[in-house]
Every structure is written in C-alpha cells, then in structure tokens.
Amino acid sequence: MIATPAADLAVVGLGPAGRALAHRAAAAGLRTVGVDPRPDRPWAPTYAAWVDELPSWLSPGVLRTRVAQPRVWATQPRTLDREYGVLDNPALHRTLDLSAVQTVTGTAAALGRGVVTLRDGTEIRAARVIDARGLRADPALAEQTAYGVVLPSAVAAPAMGGAECWFMDWRRDNGTSPGDPPSFLYAVPLGGDSVLLEETCLVGRPGLPLDTLRRRLDVRLRNRGVEVAADADFNVERVRFPVEAPRLRTAVMTFGARAGLIHPGTGYSVAASLRAVDDVVTALTVGADPAKALWPYPTRAVRSLREIGLRALLHLNPAFTAEFFDRFFALPTHRQRAYLSGREHPAATAATMWELFRTAPMPIRRTLAAASVRRS
Template sequence: MTVDVIVCGVGPAGRALAHRSLVRGVTVAVVDPAPDRAWQATYAAWADELPEWIAPSAVAATVAQPTAWGTLAHRIDRPYVVFDTERLRTSLELTGAEIVVGRAASCTPDTVSLADGRVLTARRVIDARGVGRSPARAEQTAYGVVLDAQRCAGLEPLFMDWRADNGAPAAAPRSFLYAVPLGDGTMLLEETCLVGRPALDGTVLRDRLHHRLRSHGIELTGDESVERVRFPVEGGRPGPHTFGTAGGFAHPATGYSVAASLAAADTVAAGESAWPASARAVHRLRAAGLRALLALPPADLPLFFDAFFTMPTAAQRAYLSERADLGGTVTAMRTLFTALPGPLRRRVALATLGMPIRSRIRMGSAIMDLCDRSGRAR
C-alpha cells in the first residue's frame, strides 16, 4: 500500500485530520485497532475556537456565559460548547479512506509497522495515537455522573468550581466541580483534578463528588451513568509527523486538545506546519504554567483562578486558546502575575524558572522585573 498519508489513530484528532485530508482530495489510510469504536468521553470547547467546517449538529449544547468559582464567582463572557460525541464522530466522515484494522507498533515519517508484522508505506505518516501514561507525566483525572437536568435544578453550568464543599481536608490536593448540559435534558457533573503528578485517584474523586452533590441537595441512587477520565497533559512531541495529543496539541495547564486539533486539521492536511516558531514558544510558556500549577499549595488554587478569571476575556482567550499568539500569551501571563497576591507571585516565579534555559532567560527576566517593581514577591 502506498497512499498520500497514513493516519495512525482515529480518536478526535486523527479522525479530523483524515477527514480534512479526504476533503482536499488526498488519498488516505487510517490505522486503528478498533476504528469504529464509539468515543466514551465528553468533549467541549470554547465556541470561538472551532473551525467553520464543524457540522452544527455536532454541538449538543451551548452555554453563553459559564461560571467559574475560585473564592468568588466569575462570569466568563465567552460561549462554551459541549459536543454530541457520536454526532461529532460521524460528522468526520472517512468515506474513501482505506481502513486498516490493526495496532501500529511503530511509525516513521513514511512507514507504519503493525504488531502483526504488516508494513504500510505512504508519502507521509502522521501519528495521532495519543500519549501513554507514565508516572513521570502529569495527568488530569475526573469522576462524573450524568443526571436528569431536573434533579440539578438550581445548579448552573460551571466551568470550574473550587469551593470547598466536597468534604476534602483543607490540606489535601484540590479538585473542582465541572457541570455542563449535554443537550438531551441531562447534565454531566464531574469532580475534576485539574492536574497532578500523581493526580487524584478516581475513588477519591467519586467520594468528593458524592459529598459535594449532597451539599447541593442532590442524592445519587447508584443507577446513574458514570464517566471516568484519566489522561496525561504532557508528553506530546510537536513536529510534522505527530498530531493531536501525540503532537503536543494538549494544553499542558488545562488538558484541552480537541478544539486545537480540529482548528489545525486543515493546515496539517495541506502539508503545512502547525508549529511556527511562535507556537513552539507558546508551548514552552504553557509548560511553565503547568509547573506553576503543580507547585501551588492546595489553598492557593482558588486564589490563582480568582486572579485568572478577573483578567479581560481577551487575555484569558490568548492563554487558553491561541496556540501561536506569543505576544498575547506573554501579556496574559504578565497580567496574571501582577494580579496575584504577593506570596503567590513568589511561588509562581520560582516554578516558572524551571523552564529550558533560553525560555528561562526571557521569561525569568520578565518575571523578576515584575517582582522588582512590585517589591513584594522577593
């Protein structure tokens, strides 16, 4: 077999890339152990991140202004969409692609070796198989239940809620409540560990969710549909032959990757680079944000997100969504840094200085300049 492109892995990123390649008239083969397997996770994105070609039917629900809680409530002036997972999957049609059922054991720029001994060749091979778990990699974990929306009366859609009503000890690693409508008269309520190394176990998150829902007057019966989440937020390798989380498209400080992959699918399908120098620099700065989150004491996380969601929406968007906006990302990080309480600034500065040396010089200089001017972070 020799085709224009082989895509290994048909999760949301790989399937989107294969689909957009087919739309361009590129000959495509996809390799996956179970290419027709339904996606189990709930995917969501900011509405302004999505490319125009996304089928409207793939969006199950839209929250015009989701709420985020640190110690205070923050209304985010940015529509947030929740996908209908199955409609998203089927809208990314693979008609015309050669479907190869098998596990890719290794990928080179033009060859895929399958576990059963088959070898496939193409003008270009793209690895979209995701990132494997490792104790060295920070992860996001979550435990959620799906409830009839009437049982959640009075509970508004929540992007994150860090309030301490989940029964966790004050000094324990923090988790937050994520609550979104699914568009079919139900809501997903999910206790989430944003990032940890190691991340909180699902059993801990389950117990916290049950406690938190009881505090809202919601009793569970045990018959509810359950969603479990666990995935690395780091470990991707940006480059011309990787895509999705395997290619570093996951935001290392939030775990979001689907919208970024959808937005970049046309660029990569056209054979162009999704990683200009500015995008690589932003990726390094976001990795610094991950280090800062991992370094913060549990009690500081709500204060950190109070400062983040107090920033202008444009600054929030630059940090959360703009993969190649280096100037906007630096401005957002500086704005956040100056808004943090003094002791929190010092911890963030020290964590950020773990950056690779060239980035360390640039960002470290900016941070220490802010420290000097504030007179409170040293």
C-alpha cells in the first residue's frame, strides 16, 4: 500500500484521551493524523470527574449533570464540599472536533518510531507517534469492576434516601458480611430524569465478577425498597478495566490510561488526560520531549505514592474498609483533593497519606505501613 503523507503527529486510539490530544495538537497547528478502527464511535461508559479537575479550555457544556455536594457513607454519612459532575459524552465528542485532523479508519498492527503500520499494510508516517489506545485487561493488573442499572429518578429514589448523589455508599445492605470482599453503591444523576445505580468493586486482582455485583445490587435495591417492574426496559452498565498501568519501556510514547494517567484509587483517567494534553502539545510545538513534559519528577513521585495506596487497598482486611474510607473522608477537603486529583504536588499527596495514617486505627496503620515497603 502507498504510505499516507508524513505528519507531525500520529495519535493511535481516539477515545477521550486520544481524541483530546489530536484535537488540541491540530488546534496548535500540528499536522495531525488520528488512527482508530471506528474514529466516530460514540462512547458508552459513564465518565465523571471532580469539576475542578477539568481544564479551563473545556466548555462547561460538556457536563450533563453537576452535584454541588456529593455524599459518602462509610461508617456514617458525610457531605463532600466539592462539586462533582458527569460528562455528556456526545457533547465532549463534539467539543473535541477532529475536522482539522486527518482521520484514518483502521487497526494498528505495529507501532514504531515515526511509523504506524495498519493490518492492511498501510503505513502512516509521522515525526511522532503516540499510543492512546487505553489499557487492556490483564490478570496481572489490579482492576475495577461494576454492574449498574439506569432507572427513572422516581424508581431509584428509595435507594438514594434523599441524597442527590452517592459517591460511595459502603453500607452492607447488599447481602455481604464483614469478611466478604467489599463493594459499594455508586449512585449519580444522569440528567433527563434518570439515575445510575451501580454496585462497584473499587479494586481487586481480579475484581469481583459481574454476576456477583449484579446479585449484590439486586439485594441492595430490594432492601431499600426499589421496585423495578419485571417488564421494565432499562439500560445496564457493565464495567471492567485495569486501574494500574504497567511500567514498561515501549518504542513509542503512550498517553491517557495506557500511560498511567489513571488514578489507581478511583479508576478515573479522563479528567487527568484532558488536563495533561496541553503539556504534551506544547512540548511537541517547541521541539521538546513530550514524554518528559508528561512525566516530570513531581508527577512520577505522585504516581508512586498513589501506587502505595493501591497496594494498601488490595491488602486491606475487608472488615476495615468502611473505617478506612470514613477516616479518609473525614480529612479536610484540600487533603482529599491532594490525593484524589492533580499530579503536580507530591508533598501534598504525602501529607494526606500521613494524616490518614496518623488518624487511622492500628490494624489499618499496619496495612498502610506494609504497603509502603511491599512491591506488587
């Protein structure tokens, strides 16, 4: 096959991270090619973020719902003083316009320095190739799993108990005992008079099976008085993805979740990727190393600290899970934010972890201490 014209940048994978990178690169004047088997495919997952995480260049119109004070319930109910939002996938898709990007429909068979080879033999040449294809499931990687249903607000109301949003609800009305691997209810309004009710395994290696989460959600909803008609037509969400990225040396630079921009304690990666896009694009436009721009020392330190947190969650006695999260969400908002968001301030992230360690009961302290010296 005849090679396509040379470009400044080839982005492989046009999910939210890759599409944002291609969009911003083209807007900065870089000749950009985007490669994906289905470049215009709609995004099915529910993406959410803390509103203050989103970059300033992104229109507020990409949010379908906003909750000023989401709630959590670990050992007791708490209100979080931080705005939370659910992204409007079609609006985000439109905002990340690719009209200035040469899009190529195809599946990458091989990626090398300066060249992408498609399965049909087509070669796409660019000064820089960046792999944004996301993370594939791998038994060696910790993962998050979830099973959810989208119900009318009136039907879901008994599960909400008057709350607009449950960021985490660890109450054990899902049929589990203290020694069982834990899962929580994630409940968010989606707009259009609908609510997502999702039973979530935060992290596991492997995560809880979806059938187990479905049964737990059924029990929880039944115990809260949610009555769903047998013939009701509702959407189902099935979630399974890695929450950690392997640290591998690759021939080409990676971006998004594949690069490790996924938070190992929440599974969130979209907002972090959107915030990091311009660092990469700026480096490309001035001829600097975009990998170094994406991963300066502070961000590498924050990543390592959060990996300690992941190890702690993976080894935490299930009986102490609710207590662990109650102590975390009892911390001041700025401490919570330092651990949950941002990649630039290792000292603040470490301070949050120390404060949690200092206030936690001894069994949790032992797990946190062991995680700081243990390697996965």
